[in-house]
Amino acid sequence: MAETVETQTAGLSAPHVLEYPYTRSVGPVIGRFLGGLRDRKIEGIRTKDGRVLVPPAEYDPVTSEALSEFVEVGQAGVVKTWAWVSEPRPKHPLDRPFAWALIQLDGADTALLHAIDAGDESKMSTGMRVQVRWREETVGMITDIECFEPEAAS
Amino acid sequence: MSEPVVGFGAPIRLEYNYTPGSASSRYLRSIAEGRIVGQRCPNCEKVYVPPRGSCPTCAVPTAEEVELAHTGTITTFCVVNLSFYKEIEPPYVCASILLDGADIALFHLIQEVPEGREVTMGMRVEAVWVDESELAPTLESIKYFRPTGEPDASYDSYKEHL
Amino acid sequence: MREVAVVSFAQAPNVRRDTEHNEVEILSPVVREAMERSGIPKADIGFTCSGSSDYLAGQPFSFVTALDAVGAWPPIRESHVEMDGAWALYEAWVRLQHGDIDSALVYAYGKSSPGDIREILSLQLDPYYLAPLWPDAVDVAALQARALLDATDFTERDFAAVAARNRSNAKSNPNSQLAGDFDADELLSSDYLVSPLRKHDCPPISDGAAVIVMAAGDLARDVCERPAWISGIDHRIEAHGLGVRDLTTSPSTTLAAEKAGMNGNIDIAELHAPFTHQELILREALGLSESVSINPSGGALAANPVMVTGLIRIGEAAQRLIDGDAKTALAHATSGPCLQQNLVCMMRAA
Ligand SMILES: [Zn+2]
Numbered sequence A: 001m002a003e004t005v006e007t008q009t010a011g012l013s014a015p016h017v018l019e020y021p022y023t024r025s026v027g028p029v030i031g032r033f034l035g036g037l038r039d040r041k042i043e044g045i046r047t048k049d050g051r052v053l054v055p056p057a058e059y060d061p062v063t064s065e066a067l068s069e070f071v072e073v074g075q076a077g078v079v080k081t082w083a084w085v086s087e088p089r090p091k092h093p094l095d096r097p098f099a100w101a102l103i104q105l106d107g108a109d110t111a112l113l114h115a116i117d118a119g120d121e122s123k124m125s126t127g128m129r130v131q132v133r134w135r136e137e138t139v140g141m142i143t144d145i146e147c148f149e150p151e152a153a154s
Numbered sequence B: 001m002s003e004p005v006v007g008f009g010a011p012i013r014l015e016y017n018y019t020p021g022s023a024s025s026r027y028l029r030s031i032a033e034g035r036i037v038g039q040r041c042p043n044c045e046k047v048y049v050p051p052r053g054s055c056p057t058c059a060v061p062t063a064e065e066v067e068l069a070h071t072g073t074i075t076t077f078c079v080v081n082l083s084f085y086k087e088i089e090p091p092y093v094c095a096s097i098l099l100d101g102a103d104i105a106l107f108h109l110i111q112e113v114p115e116g117r118e119v120t121m122g123m124r125v126e127a128v129w130v131d132e133s134e135l136a137p138t139l140e141s142i143k144y145f146r147p148t149g150e151p152d153a154s155y156d157s158y159k160e161h162l
Numbered sequence C: 001m002r003e004v005a006v007v008s009f010a011q012a013p014n015v016r017r018d019t020e021h022n023e024v025e026i027l028s029p030v031v032r033e034a035m036e037r038s039g040i041p042k043a044d045i046g047f048t049c050s051g052s053s054d055y056l057a058g059q060p061f062s063f064v065t066a067l068d069a070v071g072a073w074p075p076i077r078e079s080h081v082e083m084d085g086a087w088a089l090y091e092a093w094v095r096l097q098h099g100d101i102d103s104a105l106v107y108a109y110g111k112s113s114p115g116d117i118r119e120i121l122s123l124q125l126d127p128y129y130l131a132p133l134w135p136d137a138v139d140v141a142a143l144q145a146r147a148l149l150d151a152t153d154f155t156e157r158d159f160a161a162v163a164a165r166n167r168s169n170a171k172s173n174p175n176s177q178l179a180g181d182f183d184a185d186e187l188l189s190s191d192y193l194v195s196p197l198r199k200h201d202c203p204p205i206s207d208g209a210a211v212i213v214m215a216a217g218d219l220a221r222d223v224c225e226r227p228a229w230i231s232g233i234d235h236r237i238e239a240h241g242l243g244v245r246d247l248t249t250s251p252s253t254t255l256a257a258e259k260a261g262m263n264g265n266i267d268i269a270e271l272h273a274p275f276t277h278q279e280l281i282l283r284e285a286l287g288l289s290e291s292v293s294i295n296p297s298g299g300a301l302a303a304n305p306v307m308v309t310g311l312i313r314i315g316e317a318a319q320r321l322i323d324g325d326a327k328t329a330l331a332h333a334t335s336g337p338c339l340q341q342n343l344v345c346m347m348r349a350a
Helices: A025-038 B020-032 B157-161 C021-038 C061-071 C083-098 C118-125 C135-151 C156-172 C218-223 C250-257 C276-286 C307-324
Strands: A014-025 A043-046 A069-073 A076-085 A099-103 A110-118 A129-134 A145-150 B008-016 B037-040 B064-067 B073-078 B092-100 B104-111 B124-129 B142-147 C004-009 C047-051 C078-081 C103-111 C193-194 C206-218 C230-235 C268-270 C326-335 C341-349
Touching: A014 C118, A025 A043, A025 B092, A076 C135, A076 C193, A099 A145, A099 C061, A099 C135, A110 B142, B008 C118, B020 B037, B020 C004, B020 C230, B073 B104, B073 B157, B073 C250, B142 C083, B142 C268, C004 C021, C004 C083, C004 C218, C021 C061, C021 C103, C021 C206, C061 C103, C078 C156, C083 C103, C083 C230, C083 C276, C083 C307, C083 C326, C083 C341, C103 C307, C135 C193, C206 C218, C206 C307, C230 C250, C230 C307, C268 C307, C307 C326
Parallel strands: A110 A145, B104 B142, C047 C078, C047 C103, C268 C326
Antiparallel strands: A014 B008, A043 A069, A076 A099, A076 A129, A099 A110, A129 A145, B037 B064, B073 B092, B073 B124, B092 B104, B124 B142, C004 C206, C004 C230, C103 C206, C230 C341, C326 C341
16 A cells, blocks of 8 residues: 555645666677777767768668778767756766767767766857767776767867 | 677566556456456446456447456466476466456356366356455455356357457 | 548547557547548448557557457558557558549547556667667657757747646546646756756656548548538658758658648637647648647647657547538648658638
């Protein structure tokens, strides 16, 4: 009874948990990209017209041509757009205020969505440069990139 | 080139606060009182248990409540040989039970089958409830059904409900 | 093309949390109301199609149990899309083009309240590159909103003005959830939810259902004084990768409108824009002039039963034609993150 609530007149309710123990098979293109992350390098894929897609796609999103030419890109890039999360939610990648951003890495023509650990919203701006922060232990997942951080002044 | 990744584990956990609605809430509350209450369609007069609030063939609300007997007839059954719950040792029998006065069958466990008898279609059974102090708005308040010892019901009496 | 019209529309009152009814109980009176208004007997309905998502309430195959609300006996011709009901209506429209049936029942339902809708909508994102990071529905919308602010002259005040106008319109909609008079400048003083979006830039969380009855040719004329004739309907999709799209425009909306035969003469437009900035993107993509009444119902910012909101746009627009309050209408529905997929339905009276 402890799990059901409300009074006699209201509808019953009860906690209900769904768990999906999915294992994703990734295929050759995503598999190579994730393998690269495990070795702390980031690879994109080149389209016929010369654009470099990061993260890589199996097929050109415009022409649908199969793609196979991998290109290593930089580990830093430019913020194309961003959003500030002042109250992270439990499943978010960081447990402190952070930014989501679409980041165009050096040498790439498309943007990657990831988190930026910038500390404060005032540190964020469109066009700013950020660099990757690798997780201590990499396993071959997008989360091997722990997050991005504002590029260190050189 | 790096060794490609073949796959990764991506478990998903979603938490809900499930609300079964009016008809199911009334039904579950009746169970918590040691009663089984279904609903009758005003159009075709079929009695549904558990009720979902609407007659699936006539598409009209089933507002009239009908208290049902705790006895019924096994319309069909299966023998489970795999272990799904640690509380129950396989093999065991799950059955569709047409309660007396109902028009659709409930699904439940069959236990206490006397030595030398086998579960059959048409077998008459009765609900065995948990102790009154443990009654709750869940079908687990009925532990299982067991044979009553009455003669089997005739096939004609339940053939419309298979 | 065969002439097909919306002949009746009904919806449940949109509420934050309906703890009293399951999906069937929400749908059942709405189906009855739409059927009665259509004047078409249930047995004569040629095709039934629904839109919903089992993830919302965490009830696997709920679309199968939801059929209790329509009475699938004797066995009916039925189909379901795991999409907003607007796409179910599209399927029904295509089915009516076959010419062998004359009517269709379309319904959609969704209870967002049992789960965490922001999180559940993460599951529609790329499962390899995005889902493991769990960006939620508001997060990705906020990325789009910032991109729009950066690329155009629109301001956060323009966003607030969209919220204020929709919620003011919603005052005349008895089924809306969030209605009233709001001052755009006052709205701007509230905190960000996910910057640059504030709470008022986001849709309410709603439980709801809607039903549309469609009829072809003479049957439509027989049962309805002023059928809302569908003069064109089309939907288009863009790539799923957020980083490969220009989030500040909606070429799929523009193309769908063109293929649906949109021209300048529109009295009203019902736009499925759950976030304020998305209405600005859609107005631009559709080239809507100042004279068009946009979201007289209050739109998705006044009530957002996920999987139903798009179908309600078609129903609200059609109802105004059926009532004789407008001559031409555009209804729009969207699906996917950041306006990935868009449907445009053009309707006219007579
Ligand atoms: Zn009935």
